[in-house]
Amino acid sequence: MDKIKGLIFDLDGVIVTTEHNHFIAWQRTANALGIDFQEEHNELLKGVSRADSLKKILDLGSKSISSEEFEALLKSKNDFYVDSIQELNQSDLLPGVLDLLLKAKSKGVQLGIGSSSKNAKFILTLLKIDHLFDVVIDGNGVTDPKPHPEVFLNGANALGLKPSECIVFEDAASGITAAKAGGFHAFAVGNPHIAEMAEKYFNDLTEFSLEAYA
Ligand code: BG6
Ligand code: MG
Numbered sequence: 001m002d003k004i005k006g007l008i009f010d011l012d013g014v015i016v017t018t019e020h021n022h023f024i025a026w027q028r029t030a031n032a033l034g035i036d037f038q039e040e041h042n043e044l045l046k047g048v049s050r051a052d053s054l055k056k057i058l059d060l061g062s063k064s065i066s067s068e069e070f071e072a073l074l075k076s077k078n079d080f081y082v083d084s085i086q087e088l089n090q091s092d093l094l095p096g097v098l099d100l101l102l103k104a105k106s107k108g109v110q111l112g113i114g115s116s117s118k119n120a121k122f123i124l125t126l127l128k129i130d131h132l133f134d135v136v137i138d139g140n141g142v143t144d145p146k147p148h149p150e151v152f153l154n155g156a157n158a159l160g161l162k163p164s165e166c167i168v169f170e171d172a173a174s175g176i177t178a179a180k181a182g183g184f185h186a187f188a189v190g191n192p193h194i195a196e197m198a199e200k201y202f203n204d205l206t207e208f209s210l211e212a213y214a
Pocket of ligand 1 (some may be wrong): 011012015019022045046047048049053061078098115116118119139174
């Protein structure tokens with residue numbers, strides 16, 4: 001393995017607990033459409049863009065709706081979700097995140113975010129960790145969402161690193177697929193369902209030792 005010079009983090013479910021807020025907001029949207037939506041269905045949505053998530057929910061219920069209704073549901077889902085995260089703060093960071101970010105900074109390892117969320121910058125500001133990242137690539141700057149590798153390739157490019165010099169941390173199948181497709185080291189965190197797909201698996205980031213890689 002090349003010496004690791006960059007760490008690129010997914011946001012929801014890797015840095016912060018917001019994946020549950022997405023689930024609750026999608027469940028509410030699905031139920032309003034008369035579609036049953038449980039945690040196992042949400043697994044298919046993790047890491048997936050907002051619009052692609054709604055398409056998957058409609059497929060689940062074999063429903064089709066007008067483009068106006070589609071846009072209105074995207075907006076109401078996001079309004080509900082954003083309302084639910086207003087109180088987010090550093091206590092919502094997942095275990096080991098802050099220590100790892102600070103350690104990486106002190107070793108000169110570059111830090112990036114590669115997220116499908118259009119709310120990523122807002123969330124990083126609420127968490128007061130935005131200043132720690134050298135680059136933030138989010139759902140606003142990407143043409144092909146995960147499982148396409150674009151979000152991570154743009155991140156590595158902005159850091160001036162080769163994919164093989166970066167570890168991507170992910171909690172979603174779509175994200176591990178994206179990272180592997182881009183030639184990154186794809187490490188899974190906190191979601192045992194995707195452990196087999198990944199190069200390494202950690203229950204949380206306290207189990208990851210930067211010294212072993214950088
Ligand atoms: C991903 C989440 O990070 O972002 C998904 O895993 C979410 O659950 C997606 O749907 C899009 O987020 P947003 O904030 O742009 O609706
Ligand atoms: Mg995630």
